[in-house]
Structures are given as structure tokens and as C-alpha cells.
Amino acid sequence: MKFTDLGLRESLLKAVKEEGYTTPTPIQQQAIPVVLQGKDVLAAAQTGTGKTAGFTLPLLQRLSEKKIHTKKYKIRALILTPTRELAAQVAQSFKTYGKYLHFTQRVIFGGVGINPQLADLRRGVDIVIATPGRLLDIAGQKGIDFSAVETLVLDEADRMLDMGFIHDIKKLLKMMPKEKQTLLFSATFSKEIKQLASGLLKEPVLIEVARENTTAEQVSQVVHYVDKSRKRELLSQLIKSKDWRQVLVFTRTKHGANRLTKQLEEAGISAAAIHGNKSQGARTKALAAFKANEVRVLVATDIAARGIDIDQLPHVVNYELPNVPEDYVHRIGRTGRAGQSGEAVSLVCVDEHKLLFDIEKFIKSKIKKVHIEAFTPDPNIKAEPIQNGRGGGQKRGGNRNKQNTRKKKSNVGADSISAHGKKKNNSSKRADMESAPTENQQKKRKPKNPHAEKIGSDLQAKLDALDKKKPSTGAGSRQNNRRKK
Ligand code: AMP
Numbered sequence: 001m002k003f004t005d006l007g008l009r010e011s012l013l014k015a016v017k018e019e020g021y022t023t024p025t026p027i028q029q030q031a032i033p034v035v036l037q038g039k040d041v042l043a044a045a046q047t048g049t050g051k052t053a054g055f056t057l058p059l060l061q062r063l064s065e066k067k068i069h070t071k072k073y074k075i076r077a078l079i080l081t082p083t084r085e086l087a088a089q090v091a092q093s094f095k096t097y098g099k100y101l102h103f104t105q106r107v108i109f110g111g112v113g114i115n116p117q118l119a120d121l122r123r124g125v126d127i128v129i130a131t132p133g134r135l136l137d138i139a140g141q142k143g144i145d146f147s148a149v150e151t152l153v154l155d156e157a158d159r160m161l162d163m164g165f166i167h168d169i170k171k172l173l174k175m176m177p178k179e180k181q182t183l184l185f186s187a188t189f190s191k192e193i194k195q196l197a198s199g200l201l202k203e204p205v206l207i208e209v210a211r212e213n214t215t216a217e218q219v220s221q222v223v224h225y226v227d228k229s230r231k232r233e234l235l236s237q238l239i240k241s242k243d244w245r246q247v248l249v250f251t252r253t254k255h256g257a258n259r260l261t262k263q264l265e266e267a268g269i270s271a272a273a274i275h276g277n278k279s280q281g282a283r284t285k286a287l288a289a290f291k292a293n294e295v296r297v298l299v300a301t302d303i304a305a306r307g308i309d310i311d312q313l314p315h316v317v318n319y320e321l322p323n324v325p326e327d328y329v330h331r332i333g334r335t336g337r338a339g340q341s342g343e344a345v346s347l348v349c350v351d352e353h354k355l356l357f358d359i360e361k362f363i364k365s366k367i368k369k370v371h372i373e374a375f376t377p378d379p380n381i382k383a384e385p386i387q388n389g390r391g392g393g394q395k396r397g398g399n400r401n402k403q404n405t406r407k408k409k410s411n412v413g414a415d416s417i418s419a420h421g422k423k424k425n426n427s428s429k430r431a432d433m434e435s436a437p438t439e440n441q442q443k444k445r446k447p448k449n450p451h452a453e454k455i456g457s458d459l460q461a462k463l464d465a466l467d468k469k470k471p472s473t474g475a476g477s478r479q480n481n482r483r484k485k
Pocket of ligand 1: 022047051
């Protein structure tokens with residue numbers, strides 16, 4: 001199948017061609033015709049599959065079919081994303097594919113001044129791409145009018161819920177018109193996602209592309225066992241001896257990311273850190289420098305790395321394994337994107353054997369172990385509980401959250417400042433969490449009145465069928481994994 005077979009207009013095809021794309025990816029093949037027909041969509045698709053163009057292209061076409069001059073405060077399309085980086089990425093796609101159409105667009109997220117955003121919205125904008133926290137802040141100030149929204153996209157909905165945005169999203173949804181097209185993209189289908197989908201989507205077309213784990217199949221994965229104290233040395237050696245030019249390195253904590261960045265710099269390897277405690281300016285700058293090959297290594301934490309899309313990123317290193325097996329798949333999905341091959345290296349110390357075991361169980365395959373003679377682990381070193389942050393213990397999330405709350409007090413963070421520069425909202429705290437919430441936290445976030453959100457039986461059956469097909473990708477399975485620990 002070619003792009004020209006999808007029913008897209010010439011101006012869009014021209015922009016696609018200029019990007020060098022001739023063949024639509026599976027999600028594009030399935031989603032574009034359906035979205036063009038104006039149907040609601042529930043798509044099981046993760047980043048790296050080409051999903052962004054899958055909704056951007058048909059959405060632009062549908063907007064172009066009506067000649068509407070957007071009025072003050074009104075918008076025609078809203079795309080909600082979990083992170084600022086993903087919002088910026090999606091906005092870039094709209095720019096790229098919509099370059100021969102003349103729509104106005106605005107990215108809305110925290111960590112940057114609110115006034116320019118309010119000023120643009122006052123004039124009326126066709127397309128808004130936003131993270132929920134700042135958007136709700138603006139909506140609270142009556143800085144945006146959703147009454148003319150024709151299409152709503154929830155991108156990486158699972159991640160938005162993981163980050164605790166459900167209440168913000170629900171408040172925003174109440175402000176939207178009932179008659180609209182809604183597209184929901186999610187890599188996993190937890191109970192919360194199903195509830196959200198059932199309340200939101202009308203007779204959705206269910207689209208499923210390659211299972212999450214298949215992304216990993218294009219990525220060669222390798223584990224090097226190494227002592228914790230020698231990881232930095234091994235990483236420097238790998239980068240230098242293999243002449244890696246562009247490496248994305250994951251650490252478990254923000255503090256760890258800063259420390260490793262400093263150590264790499266000291267070893268003569270240019271590096272930058274990207275995590276939730278960095279200002280938006282610093283994050284954008286670090287990402288731009290990395291994309292432009294001005295820094296060789298980008299050290300990132302999990303949340304900050306969501307939405308990073310760099311064509312043909314060749315190397316991902318798990319300097320520390322993630323606590324949640326699913327995050328491993330997300331991490332290595334940064335490489336091997338859209339059919340490119342990539343390499344994912346994990347440096348595993350004795351403390352992390354259990355985490356590795358859980359990851360291998362989750363991806364249903366053993367990762368190749370490659371022994372490096374000079375870095376043979378010392379058999380006398382015993383496993384110790386994993387530290388999840390300054391003063392953090394083995395407990396997942398609990399301590400980390402306290403830490404985040406505490407840190408936030410001094411952090412001029414994302415969505416944390418209202419227009420008056422005073423009030424901080426909860427979503428900002430959540431937005432900078434470095435990992436998914438604990439099971440307890442998830443329980444606490446369950447809706448108070450489950451009857452209010454009963455799932456339509458038809459949709460429920462479809463979703464259950466989807467879950468059965470992709471057992472290892474559901475958030476349910478992630479929770480099970482946690483429970484077993
Ligand atoms: P996404 O899943 O939307 O984050 O896209 C992943 C990557 O695939 C991005 O770098 C896109 O530019 C690229 N991409 C999107 N569509 C295609 C296509 N049809 N052919 C090749 N690459 C694509």
C-alpha cells in the first residue's frame with residue numbers, strides 16, 4: 001500500500017513525500033481511512049509505530065474540509081499528551097505535514113510563561129497540543145473555549161493515567177462538546193483506560209498494530225553483568241571503544257542522571273541530562289544539542305524520555321534497570337524506530353538480578369548476556385536493596401513521592417505556577433514523577449463511584465479480546481508483575 005491509496009489530499013501527500021515516506025506504517029494504513037470517515041478510534045499503539053502521522057494527517061484533512069475561521073478563544077482540534085516533549089514532537093508533526101495548509105497551532109505546557117499562550121488562545125487557534133495540567137490551569141482562567149472542538153486526541157493515554165492526570169483529563173472532558181470525533185491511543189489497556197474509553201468513545205473502531213514487544217525485536221539487546229561501582233567506567237569504555245556517537249542513557253533517578261552526566265563530562269565525553277527537575281528551557285536545549293550531535297550522550301530518566309523521537313537513534317543504554325518491566329520496553333523503543341535497527345545495552349549489577357528476571361519474563365525472552373573480561377563482577381559483592389533516590393529505600397514510589405513533593409517546593413517546575421505565579425497544582429507534582437505510581441497510589445486514584453463509569457458491554461468485550469491477544473502489554477500484567485514481587 002502507498003500513501004496515495006489512503007484518500008489523502010495532494011497538499012498532505014506532498015508534505016509526506018518531502019519527508020521521504022512512501023509506504024504508510026501498519027497503524028497509518030489502518031487509522032488514516034477510519035479517521036477520515038470521522039469515526040472514533042481506540043488504538044493499541046505505542047510510540048515508534050508512526051502513530052503520530054496516523055492521526056495528524058487525517059485530522060488535518062478533516063479540518064481542511066470545512067472553511068471555518070476560528071473565533072476568539074475557540075479551538076478546533078485538541079491533542080492531549082503526557083509530557084512536554086511529546087507535545088512538542090506532535091506539534092512538529094502538525095507543522096511538517098500541514099505545511100501546505102494554513103492552520104494555526106499552539107503548544108501548551110508548563111515550565112514556560114503562560115502569557116504568550118493566553119495571548120495566542122485569545123485570538124483563537126485551530127489546533128492545540130497540550131499537557132493536561134497547564135491546559136486545565138488556562139481553562140480555569142477562561143483562557144480557552146472548547147465549545148468548537150471537532151476532534152479530540154488522547155495520545156499515550158496510558159501514560160497520562162500513570163502520571164496521575166486522570167482527574168485533570170476528566171475535568172477537561174466535561175468542558176468539551178458531546179458531538180466530536182475522539183481518538184484514543186494507548187500502549188496498554190488498564191481498567192482505568194477502559195473506563196475512560198467507554199465514557200468517551202462512540203462505537204469506536206478498534207485498531208491494533210504489532211504488539212509492544214515486537215518493537216524490541218528490531219533492537220538487538222544485550223546485558224553486561226558488572227559491579228555497580230564500575231558501571232561508569234564500563235560505559236565510558238563502551239562509548240569510546242565502539243565510537244558511539246549518539247547514546248541515550250537511562251538512570252533510575254534525577255540525582256543519578258546529574259551525577260553520571262558530570263562524570264562523563266569529566267571523562268571527556270560530552271553529555272547532557274534531561275529529567276523532571278530541569279527547567280523546560282534546559283530540557284529543550286539538551287534535547288536539541290543531542291539531536292544536533294553536539295552532545296554525544298543524553299542521560300535521561302523514564303518520564304523525561306517519553307516523547308523523545310530521534311530518527312535512527314542507534315544506541316540506548318540502561319545504566320540502571322527500571323523498576324517497572326514495561327519501562328524497559330519503552331526505553332529500548334527509543335531505538336529501532338519505524339523499522340530502523342538499533343542496539344540496547346543494559347549494565348546489570350548484582351542488586352538488579354531480580355529486575356532483569358522480571359523484564360525477561362515480561363518480554364517473554366532471555367536477553368543475550370555478553371561477558372566482558374575486564375569487568376567480571378566480584379562474586380563477593382552481595383546484593384543490596386535498590387535505592388530509588390536520595391534517602392529512598394527499596395519501597396517503590398512511596399519514598400520517591402515524598403521526595404518529589406519535597407523537591408517541588410524549590411522547583412520552578414512545569415505546570416506548577418498559575419497565572420498569578422502563586423498556586424501550585426497537583427498535576428505539576430505528578431508530571432515530574434520519575435516512574436509509574438505504586439499499586440497503592442493507583443488504588444487511591446480509582447473513581448469513587450464505579451457505577452457512574454460502567455463500561456458498555458460491547459466495548460468491554462472488544463477490549464477484553466484485545467487484552468487476551470496482547471497479554472504482556474496490558475497494565476494489568478504490569479500490576480501483576482508488581483504484585484508477584
Ligand atoms: P511515532 O510513532 O509517531 O512517534 O513515529 C516514529 C517515527 O517514525 C518518527 O520518526 C516518524 O518520523 C517516523 N515515521 C512516521 N511515518 C513513517 C513512514 N510511513 N515511514 C517511515 N518512517 C515513518
